[in-house]
Amino acid sequence: MNTTVNEANARLKVAISEAAQRLRNAMREATTGLIDRDHLAELMILAAVAQEHVLVIGPPGTAKSAVVRRVAQSLGGQYFEYLLGRFTEPAELFGPVNLNKLREGTVETDIAGMLPEAEIAFLDEVFLGSTAILNSLLGLLNERQFRRGHTRIRCPLRICVGAANDLPDDEGLAAFADRFLLHVFIDSVPDARLEDLLEGGWQMNRRQVNAYADLASLDVLNRAVPLVDMNAIRSDLAQAIRQLRQANISLSDRRIVKAQQLIAAATVLAGRQIASKADLWPLIYVIPTAMGQRNAREILRDTLAHAQHPLLHAVVEVASQQPMARLGRLLETADQLLAETDTANKVKPVEALLREIDANFDQSSMPETLQARRQQLMGLLEAN
Structure with missing residues (x-):
């Protein structure tokens, strides 16, 4: 009996690892040419695994729609995108009323090709939607159901990304924004990376x-999330919430409870079944304001010192902004450089x-895996 269980667990672990790697490849494909937007793509993957939604706040022209569109293309599935305006009608998102049914006295919506059929959705300027639109969106986001007249359907939505230039001041709209568990704030590419921006664009x-993954990969990971053992970090998470509250950074009970879903998703994507302190970093993105997130990074500095992830490098770096969060990216970059055969052109990289490794770690704090890569890189330089 134990042998059978162990074999099943081993197969599950392999399936999860393969699915996570496919998603990682999809993220790389989606962000090629996009500068400083890796963290948004990675946050979309985390949200999709946790079956939550993302709100992106940033000025116009900062590639919000490009990232979402490219991630959707790399994952496959039915995609729906719409730019909302003050005069957008519900039918533009959810479909028109079926006139033939209406003549028979039945109010049914023709949803073919519309938002209720989407698996990945992007709604730009989401706060410009009318009350009727936002009310329908609430049911779709929260329950994955669409109701209108006699139409009652279960929606296949995996993730919805909403975007806006700013967070709303209106209380009603703020309550709607709260339905997006993850909030991410992006800015224009800095001056130092303008050459990269031009070349990448x-x-x-x-x-x-290209589609490097599929929604079946998400299914494997979705099923693994509820199986994560959260007991080891629950007290650490509670203490982090207390620290935030003491600094007047408040989170609703709903957001606090749902944060566990994100932590479990990060654990699954890391190839583990037991959550650890390294997985607490998604809490930063649960905080709804940019100022709150900035303050939380300092308040939770000791907690975030453990943050790291083998696949989600960029989003962990942005959340923590500490050396251990950079470990995964440094190791991956080292492996890529060591694998290249054109030695002449890789001396400068x-x-x-x-330089970056030495700026983040001294000899006593450097993990053994990174020490080994550093020695190999030094050997490569000496050979040239």
């Missing part, structure tokens, strides 16, 4: 996004990586 317009 030029290349991006000349290549198609190797030197830059070594």
